[in-house]
Amino acid sequence: MHILATNDDGIDSPGLWALAGAMRAAGAQVSVVAPAEEQSAMSMALPPQANRELRAIIPPAEFDGMLAFAHNGSPVACVTIAMLSGVLPPIDAVVSGINRGLNSGTNVMLSGTVGAAMIGAMWGLPAMAVSLQYRGPEPMPWHTAAYAAQRLFPLLAQIRGQAPVVLNVNVPHVASPAELRGFRQTRLSEFFFGHYLDIALTPPGPAERAQIAFHFARERIPEFALDTDDGAVLAGYVSVTPLRPMIDGSPVRLELPDQ
Structure with a gap:
């Protein structure tokens, strides 16, 4: 499977490379097209592309041989370039993140992380957005979110061929994967x-x-109910919320890992 990894925090975000590493560890071929600078809260914006550039970059040493590009536009623009420009081989799935901070409740409508995954789903591809809870000055445990993303990698095959759907994943801020209480399929909270x-x-x-x-x-x-994304994360669970850009009435049922 060839996966496009992107984000809204920018090409230099450690969360992006943690996610790319998780997908590679899961057995996927991975390419990267991500914003040259932070593009948070861009949602599904596709600004005019005059005077924009795409430049190849050298990935970190552990990603030797990976195709990687930075684009000075929005996350949705990055995915669109990857799909249509011919700079990458055909893409089988889109993963976005790991975002610095949760994308839960109504925040999903603002999120460039979710927006990038959503445009991938609208192209007919399995798509996943991954976000990690932020706790002020505490170091971000990217490896915990990367672990969750790798464990959830098989879900991309589960949702292939379904109506457009994004798996919106939110991960608690815990120091190690062993501290996660498990995975829960959730609905959006009413947080605004x-x-x-x-x-x-x-x-x-x-x-x-x-x-x-x-x-x-x-x-x-x-407080939030446990069956919501915010409630599950606050209780120590990885939240997995199926999102649809179009309503077709059919539920999405996921076979989640135990831990």
């Missing part, structure tokens, strides 16, 4: 970031020339 934002104007009063400060009020976030 807009309910937990406070906006302050400085100086207060008339808005002309005021500086705007955004504060995310984490202390107001409620």
Whole structure:
């Protein structure tokens, strides 16, 4: 299987290369086309491509022989280039991530990580987006999310040939795979970031020339049901949520690994 790996955090993100390594360890041929710089929250944007460039890059040493390119456009543009430009052999599946921070609840509509996987699904390919919980200054345990992605690799074959579907994977921030409680198929939570934002104007009063400060009020976030993506991650499970860009009424049932 030839997999395209991409992301929205940029070509230099360690999460991208952790995911590429996980797919290679699972037995896939892997190529990379990713944004030259961070393109977070781009969703499925495909901006005008005037004065854009695609450049070949040298992957880290452990990926010797892999085709890898950086593009100064959006994640969706990266996938589109990979599909249509002829710079890569035919692609069998798209994986996106590993994102620095969860893409759960309504955040999936903003996420460039999910957007890249979604456009792959709309091309008719099995697609997976992988995101890792962020905890401020704590080091990101990329190897834990890479382990989860490798364990879930067989699901790409399970969903091949189905109506377009993206497997949206969110991984808890735990130091080692042994600390994961398992895998759960979930639904999107009702989390909407807009309910937990406070906006302050400085100086207060008339808005002309005021500086705007955004504060995310984490202390107001409620508890989530265990069958939701946010609830499962907070309980220590890897959440796997099937997303469809088009509604056809047929459920997606996944055979998840135990651990």
